[in-house]
Amino acid sequence: MAAVSITTQFLRRPLMTGAVAASSRRLARAMTQHIGPADARLVVELGPGTGVFTDALLRLLPADARLVSIELNARLAAQLAATRHDPRLTVVHGAAADLAQAAGGPVDAIVSGLPWTVMPAGERERTLDAVAAGLVPGGPFTTFGYLHAAWTPPGRRLAAGLRDRFGLVERGPVVWPNVPPAFVYRACSPRPAAGGARRADAAEGARLDAGKWGAPPARP
Ligand SMILES: C[S@@+](CC[C@H](N)C(=O)[O-])C[C@H]1O[C@@H](n2cnc3c(N)ncnc32)[C@H](O)[C@@H]1O
Numbered sequence: 001m002a003a004v005s006i007t008t009q010f011l012r013r014p015l016m017t018g019a020v021a022a023s024s025r026r027l028a029r030a031m032t033q034h035i036g037p038a039d040a041r042l043v044v045e046l047g048p049g050t051g052v053f054t055d056a057l058l059r060l061l062p063a064d065a066r067l068v069s070i071e072l073n074a075r076l077a078a079q080l081a082a083t084r085h086d087p088r089l090t091v092v093h094g095a096a097a098d099l100a101q102a103a104g105g106p107v108d109a110i111v112s113g114l115p116w117t118v119m120p121a122g123e124r125e126r127t128l129d130a131v132a133a134g135l136v137p138g139g140p141f142t143t144f145g146y147l148h149a150a151w152t153p154p155g156r157r158l159a160a161g162l163r164d165r166f167g168l169v170e171r172g173p174v175v176w177p178n179v180p181p182a183f184v185y186r187a188c189s190p191r192p193a194a195g196g197a198r199r200a201d202a203a204e205g206a207r208l209d210a211g212k213w214g215a216p217p218a219r220p
Pocket of ligand 1: 006016017018019021022023046047048049050051052053070071072073076094095096097112113114115123
């Protein structure tokens with residue numbers, strides 16, 4: 001069977017795939033290097049696609065850790081399961097919003113390749129809620145955005161959705177060797193889940209800043 005690529009899946013299902021090409025290894029490194037995977041027992045990956053982040057995570061995780069990768073596209077999920085023979089990996093065909101069920105317990109870190117800017121709003125909000133609820137205290141969440149979309153309304157909604165739910169949100173430097181260039185958000189310290197209170201809090205306390213990663217890219 002011919003390999004399924006992100007490009008062909010983008011042509012068939014643009015709104016589910018949300019990317020014209022798989023992420024680069026440089027972006028995979030930026031997504032995984034700050035999550036402390038050496039101590040992790042259970043890591044969840046959302047939207048693994050063809051497995052660029054999956055492979056980076058498997059290289060970093062200890063021998064007794066588990067990685068649960070949740071993919072909505074049945075063909076990509078089947079391909080990932082068939083081509084990775086690592087006993088630490090479980091590929092789940094399903095929606096990222098159902099991560100609690102797929103993980104079966106508190107998660108040490110969550111890494112997302114989801115196409116947030118093209119996701120339906122309700123699905124985006126449910127998934128971000130599930131991420132914030134699923135992490136152990138102090139557990140990091142990393143996700144990426146494309147540089148060209150950062151200042152668009154969908155890009156801003158993702159940033160606001162992160163600030164609503166997490167006490168600390170950092171944005172990394174641009175990863176230029178990626179098509180298109182992208183940057184990584186890292187979030188931790190989920191806020192209490194009481195909807196209104198959490199969102200009111202967010203306006204005051206959230207930080208969307210350069211953190212340790214240096215200044216965010218200048219607005220074009
Ligand atoms: C932008 S691609 C990224 C693929 C891969 N992580 C990479 O960086 O190359 C987004 C992936 O998320 C999957 N996806 C989209 N919506 C999803 C959802 N609600 N739950 C799980 N996976 C989803 C798509 O099928 C696709 O494989």
